[in-house]
Amino acid sequence: MLEPDAVLAKVYRQLFEYSGHEVRRSVSAQDAVFLVDELMPDVILVELQMVAHSGIEFLYELRSYSEWQHIPVLIHSCIPPTEFQDSMELLTGLLKVRAYLYKPHTTLTALLREVRDAIAAGSTRVETTASDRVAFLNSLTTQPSV
Amino acid sequence: MVSPSSYDEKQALLQSERLFLSLAEQMKLPLLQIVRQAELGALTGNTAEPLDQVRTNADVALKLVDGYLLSMRLAAEERSTIEQESVSISSVLYDTAQQLHPIAKVYGVELELSLDGKYGPVTSHREGLQSALVSLGYALIEALPATNAPQMRLQLAAHRCRYGIVAGLYADVDRLTTEALRQGRRLHGTARQPLPALSHCGGAGVFVADAILRAIGARLKVSHHHHRSGLGAVLQPNSQLQLI
Numbered sequence: 001m002l003e004p005d006a007v008l009a010k011v012y013r014q015l016f017e018y019s020g021h022e023v024r025r026s027v028s029a030q031d032a033v034f035l036v037d038e039l040m041p042d043v044i045l046v047e048l049q050m051v052a053h054s055g056i057e058f059l060y061e062l063r064s065y066s067e068w069q070h071i072p073v074l075i076h077s078c079i080p081p082t083e084f085q086d087s088m089e090l091l092t093g094l095l096k097v098r099a100y101l102y103k104p105h106t107t108l109t110a111l112l113r114e115v116r117d118a119i120a121a122g123s124t125r126v127e128t129t130a131s132d133r134v135a136f137l138n139s140l141t142t143q144p145s146v
Numbered sequence: 147m148v149s150p151s152s153y154d155e156k157q158a159l160l161q162s163e164r165l166f167l168s169l170a171e172q173m174k175l176p177l178l179q180i181v182r183q184a185e186l187g188a189l190t191g192n193t194a195e196p197l198d199q200v201r202t203n204a205d206v207a208l209k210l211v212d213g214y215l216l217s218m219r220l221a222a223e224e225r226s227t228i229e230q231e232s233v234s235i236s237s238v239l240y241d242t243a244q245q246l247h248p249i250a251k252v253y254g255v256e257l258e259l260s261l262d263g264k265y266g267p268v269t270s271h272r273e274g275l276q277s278a279l280v281s282l283g284y285a286l287i288e289a290l291p292a293t294n295a296p297q298m299r300l301q302l303a304a305h306r307c308r309y310g311i312v313a314g315l316y317a318d319v320d321r322l323t324t325e326a327l328r329q330g331r332r333l334h335g336t337a338r339q340p341l342p343a344l345s346h347c348g349g350a351g352v353f354v355a356d357a358i359l360r361a362i363g364a365r366l367k368v369s370h371h372h373h374r375s376g377l378g379a380v381l382q383p384n385s386q387l388q389l390i
C-alpha cells in the first residue's frame with residue numbers, strides 16, 4: 001500500500017487485517033519498489049499524490065520489470081479520475097492499472113471488494129506500444145488543476 | 147488603465163479565491179478521515195478508538211476553517227486598525243504546542259518545545275500569530291510522516307535572525323527550501339499539490355498561515371534552527387518594553 005497519509009493508512013490497514021490480509025505500507029515510491037522486491041505482493045494500492053516522486057513514477061518503475069508485470073495494481077487516490085480522462089486507456093494499458101478508485105467515493109466495503117477481486121483475478125496483461133508510452137508521458141507534463 | 151487601488155483589489159480578490167480553493171481541497175482530507183474512521187468503527191464494532199480520532203480530525207478541520215476566516219477578516223481590515231500588542235513568544239509557542247498535541251499524537255509525531263534563550267516580547271497580533279502557527283503546525287504534522295524523515299519530531303522554537311525574531315516549527319526534512327515555498331505560493335489554488343517536496347496534499351495550512359501573517363504585518367519564511375528546517379514567522383521585538 002503506497003499511502004502517504006498516516007491516518008488513512010491506519011484505517012485501511014485495520015480494514016485489511018480485520019479481513020485476514022497482511023498489509024505493508026510505504027510512503028515513498030523508492031521504498032515501495034524495495035517492498036515489492038521483498039514481498040512480491042498479491043495486489044498493490046497506489047495513491048498518486050506522494051511527496052517527491054508521484055505514484056505514476058512508481059508505476060513506471062514497477063512495470064519496467066518483467067517479473068512484476070502480473071501484479072495487480074489499484075489506484076486509490078484523492079485525485080478525481082476525470083483528471084485522467086484522456087490518459088485512462090494508457091493507465092489501464094501501459095501501466096496495467098486494474099481499477100481507478102476515487103477515495104472520497106470508495107467506501108471501505110467497496111475497496112475491500114476490489115482488492116479481493118484483484119487478488120482472485122490475478123493479472124491483466126495488455127500489450128502497449130512505445131508511442132502509447134510517449135503520449136502518456138506527454139499527457140503528464142501539465143499539473144492537474146484544482 | 148487600471149487604477150492602483152482597483153489593481154490591488156483585483157489582486158486581493160484573486161488571492162482570496164486561491165486561498166479558498168486551497169482550503170477546499172485541503173478539507174477533503176480530514177473529512178475523508180472522519181468518514182472512513184466512522185465506517186471502520188461500524189464494520190469492526192470497535193467505535194471507541196475511531197471516535198477519539200474523529201474528534202481530533204474534526205477539530206483540525208474546524209481550526210483550519212477558523213484560521214482561514216481570521217485571515218479573511220484581517221485582510222479586510224486596514225493594516226493601521228489591526229491592533230498590535232506586546233506578545234510573549236514563549237507563551238504563544240506553549241499554547242500552540244498545547245493545541246497541536248492531539249493531532250500530533252494521532253500522526254505519531256513528537257512535539258518538542260524549545261524555549262531556551264530570552265527574546266523579550268514582540269509586537270504582533272496575538273490571535274493572528276497563534277492561529278498562523280497552529281495552521282502551520284497542522285500542515286507540518288500531516289506532512290512529516292509522509293516524507294520518510296529520519297525522526298518524527300517537530301520542534302517549536304524561537305531564535306534571532308537578522309530581520310528580527312523567528313518563531314517557527316522545525317523538523318528533520320531537507321527538502322524545505324525558500325524556492326519550494328516561493329513555488330508553492332505561485333501554485334496554491336491552481337495546483338493540487340503546490341508543495342510537492344514537502345506535502346502530499348494541498349498544504350493549505352501553510353498558505354492560511356501565510357495570509358494571516360501578511361495581514362498582521364509579519365512574514366512567513368523558510369528558516370533553519372539547530373540543523374533542522376522549518377517555517378517561521380518573522381517578528382519584530384517590542385523595543386519600548388525592552389527599554390523598561
